[in-house]
Amino acid sequence: MFESPVEEGWRYWVRWQVPVCGLIIAIPCAFALKFIRKSMAKPLLLSDLWSTHWRHLSPLWLLLYRAFAFVCCVQLLYEIVALHGPFVFFFYTQWTMALVAIYFALGTVVSAYGYWCPSRKTHSKNEEDVKLMEKDLKKNVDIVKEDTIKVQNECAQQEFQEKAGCLGTLMQMAYLAAAGASVLTDVVFWCLLVPFLLGENFQVSLLIGSIHALNAVFLLGDTAINSLSFPFSGFAYFVAFGGLYVVFQWTVHACCVNWWPYPFFELSTPWAPLWYLGLAVIHIPCYGIYALIVKAKYSLLPRLFPHAFVKTF
Known part of the structure; x- marks a missing residue:
């Protein structure tokens, strides 16, 4: 039987497994923070956050979908906290659901801003500015090929598009981290915990099943509609989120909690580095x-719906 960190005191944290496991978590997180800094330097367009890839689907439907998903996520969190208390936030599942709720909250606000606020007016003004620039180009250049004009106009339009602010950046970060976290949560639960631990001491209720499934379902529905990109660099947000959860677990166990919510977090076993790896x-x-899944979206949907799905990249 393993000794708890609270009962054993400081001796628990000076065993050789602790720095090894700490490095296993710290090194990926350090690289993740480096990638995050680079990715934040790249401009993110506001239109990518609230528009859709479907020609005949109004962005209003994406707004309503995000608002509905946010309400459902908050309701699930409320019900599980009311049933088990705030103690449930020791588990990664609730962290994931909270992150998904944050994404849909930010998505709802950004979608509302993009649909109702000055971005559309800015876009119409941008079109006028582009037309003026096109006239100037025609006056100053005698012979210009039609395809060259189109390229220049596209660059001008992109230059005038409104950039996403801090709120939009946080939304993109939450989306990329929540996507990986939802897959991790649901795969571990349905492929490991349910088949091997289901019994008298572990039962899957409707609430537990919903909170381990709807997180991914809501995100997949949003992915099918939205225009958000899914770059490889987004993996850094997922890693940083996991590292933050481990730091949280180590902190609360060093201060007051004498048990681990997951057995693979236990540091007193010689197998701990392998578990953390x-x-x-x-x-x-x-x-x-x-x-x-996102790649399949951009490869399959244009073939299945060639006249409805707009593939921009």
Whole structure:
């Protein structure tokens, strides 16, 4: 039987497994923060956050969908907290659901702003500015090929498009991290916990099943509609989110909690570094699964719906 960190005191944290496991978590997080800094320097367009890839689907439907998903996520969190208390936030599942709720909250606000606020007026003004620039180009250049004019106009339009602010950046970060976290949560629950631990001490209720399924379902529905990109660099947000959860677990166990919500977090076993290494490595296929889904979206949907789906990249 393992000794708890609270009962054993400081001796629990000076064993050799602690710095090894700490490095296994810290090194990927350090690289993740480096990628995050680089990715934040790239401009993010506001129109990518609230528009859709479907010609005849109004962005209003995406707004309503995000608002509905946010309400459902908050309701699920409320019900599980009311049933088990705030203690449930020791588990990664509730962290994931909270992150999904944050994404849909930010998405609802950004979609509302993009649909009703000055971005559309700015876009119409941008079109006028582009037309003026086109006239100037025609006056100053005698012979210009038609395709060259189109390229210049597209560049001008992109230059005038409104950039996404901090809110839009946080929304993109939450989306990329929540995608990987949802896959990790649901795969571990349905493929490991349910088949091997289901019994008298572990039962799947409607609430537990919903909170381990609707997180991914809501995100997949949003992915099918939205225009958000899913870059490889987004993996850094997923890694940082996982590292933050581990830091949280270590902190609360060093201060007041004498048990681990997941047995693979236990540091007193000689197998702890292998468990933590496996925990770090499993992030790769989980993010990769969602990346493949997004890739399939841009390869299959244009073929299935050639006149309805707009493939921009």
